[in-house]
Amino acid sequence: xxxxxxxxxxxxxxxxxxxxxxxxxxxxxxxxxxxxxxxxxxxxxxxxxxxxxxxxxxxxxxxxxxxxxxxxxxxxxxxxxxxxxxxxxxxxxx
Numbered sequence: 183x184x185x186x187x188x189x190x191x192x193x194x195x196x197x198x199x200x201x202x203x204x205x206x207x208x209x210x211x212x213x214x215x216x217x218x219x220x221x222x223x224x225x226x227x228x229x230x231x232x233x234x235x236x237x238x239x240x241x242x243x244x245x246x247x248x249x250x251x252x253x254x255x256x257x258x259x260x261x262x263x264x265x266x267x268x269x270x271x272x273x274x275x276x
Contacts, residue, residue, distance in 0.1 A: 228253035
């Protein structure tokens with residue numbers, strides 16, 4: 183019984199994380215992140231080749247890696263969308 187409750191709790195936590203963040207990957211060595219939204223966007227790496235950063239409205243940031251791809255999550259996904267093109271990620275309001 184305790185194992186089922188613990189498993190249900192873990193699944194609920196994973197679901198909340200999935201709803202709060204959106205994951206993306208770009209197969210590029212360098213990616214420019216541009217925040218055209220009116221919100222501060224947090225960008226989280228899914229590997230250790232680069233570090234977390236935040237973008238205030240109007241800011242830009244470039245991530246360079248030798249892995250051949252850049253994988254990341256971002257938030258807030260409820261009010262900001264992510265448009266990807268080769269070498270560029272643009273955040274904008276929904």
